[in-house]
Amino acid sequence: MWRKMITIGTLAGVVAGGSAAGRIHPVRRGDTLEAIGRRYGVDMRALAAANNLRDPDRLPAGTNLSIPAPRPALPRPAVTTAPARPAARPSSAGALRPPAPSSSGAPRTPARPPGRPGAMRDSVVRMPPAVLAAARTSPRIPVPLDRVGLRPAFLRFSQMAGVPSDLAMALAWQESGWQRSKVSSTRAVGVMQLMPDTVDFVSTSLLGTAPLDPADPVANIRMGTRFLRYLLDSHGGNLDRALASYYQGLRSVRERGPLEETQRFVANVKALRGRL
Numbered sequence: 001m002w003r004k005m006i007t008i009g010t011l012a013g014v015v016a017g018g019s020a021a022g023r024i025h026p027v028r029r030g031d032t033l034e035a036i037g038r039r040y041g042v043d044m045r046a047l048a049a050a051n052n053l054r055d056p057d058r059l060p061a062g063t064n065l066s067i068p069a070p071r072p073a074l075p076r077p078a079v080t081t082a083p084a085r086p087a088a089r090p091s092s093a094g095a096l097r098p099p100a101p102s103s104s105g106a107p108r109t110p111a112r113p114p115g116r117p118g119a120m121r122d123s124v125v126r127m128p129p130a131v132l133a134a135a136r137t138s139p140r141i142p143v144p145l146d147r148v149g150l151r152p153a154f155l156r157f158s159q160m161a162g163v164p165s166d167l168a169m170a171l172a173w174q175e176s177g178w179q180r181s182k183v184s185s186t187r188a189v190g191v192m193q194l195m196p197d198t199v200d201f202v203s204t205s206l207l208g209t210a211p212l213d214p215a216d217p218v219a220n221i222r223m224g225t226r227f228l229r230y231l232l233d234s235h236g237g238n239l240d241r242a243l244a245s246y247y248q249g250l251r252s253v254r255e256r257g258p259l260e261e262t263q264r265f266v267a268n269v270k271a272l273r274g275r276l
Contacts, residue, residue: 023040023067024064024065024066024067025040025064025065025067026062026063026064026065027059027060027061027062027063027064027065028061029061030197030201031059031061032057032059033047033048033053033057033059035205036065036067040067042067042068042069046068047065047067047068050066050067050068051065051066138271138274138275139275140275140276141173141272141275141276143178143276147177147178147179147180150178150180150191150217150218150221151169153217153218153221153222154168154169154172154221154225157221157222157225157226158225160222160225160226161225161226161228161229162229163225163228163229163232164273166273166274166276167228167239167269167273168221168224168225168228169272169276170269170270170272170273170274170275170276171192171224171228171243171246171269172191172192172221172224173272173276174265174268174269174272175188175191175192175193176190176191176192176193178191179191180215180217180220181215189214189215189220190214190215190216190217190220191217191220191221191224192220192221192223192224192225192227194214194220194223194224194227198223198227199211199212199214199223201227202223202226202227202230203223206226206227206230207222207223207226227246228242228246231243231245231246231250234250239270240258240266241253241258243265243266243269243270244258244262244263244265244266247262247265247266248262
């Protein structure tokens, strides 16, 4: 039930240092134009035009990309005293969660609007109230004593990544039952069943650290929650497709859609929310 279907070898994102115009970026395996543009503050379309790329989705490893100068930021509009618009009604996929406060207590900087390349949105899709109500009336799952101590790590890193903690805990339970020593037949490791490519991508590109140890359950949860946030952003906050990509792989879901086995996985994760 916890078997990964494919290796996530097509992840966006290992990015080189530097941000000034005129720099050359050597493409590494797994790089995407969006991630490179985000690193240098350059629109991916401008990056594609500057390098005459006909297919921005294909970046051969070893290619050197010329980084154009970023466009100057537009001046901010003057602040008016007009009342703020009421929040949009929740769609059938669920309501959007407002930005969580930072660890310092100060509010987070508002996210850029969806649709802009490289935007990191601070809102994620919640479960519909009816589904959450059903989960609350379902029997809670008893977590073994040797695993219940992982709950604070889920709470901490879910808040840091901006994802609902009950979603992260449900995903990890579906993947491994919170077993820190579990290794799948496809080499997915630990509590959140992270593949080797995922560990490298999340550590270096999303967290900006040296590769973390997936056998360490706290590091595993840190990477898994941040990767879940990345998938939510990649799908514009669509919860079902983000969970499907966690199991099936981002490119596979984009090209083929969720497979039947993947759909069962997504349904199981959603049914576990609020029960741990």
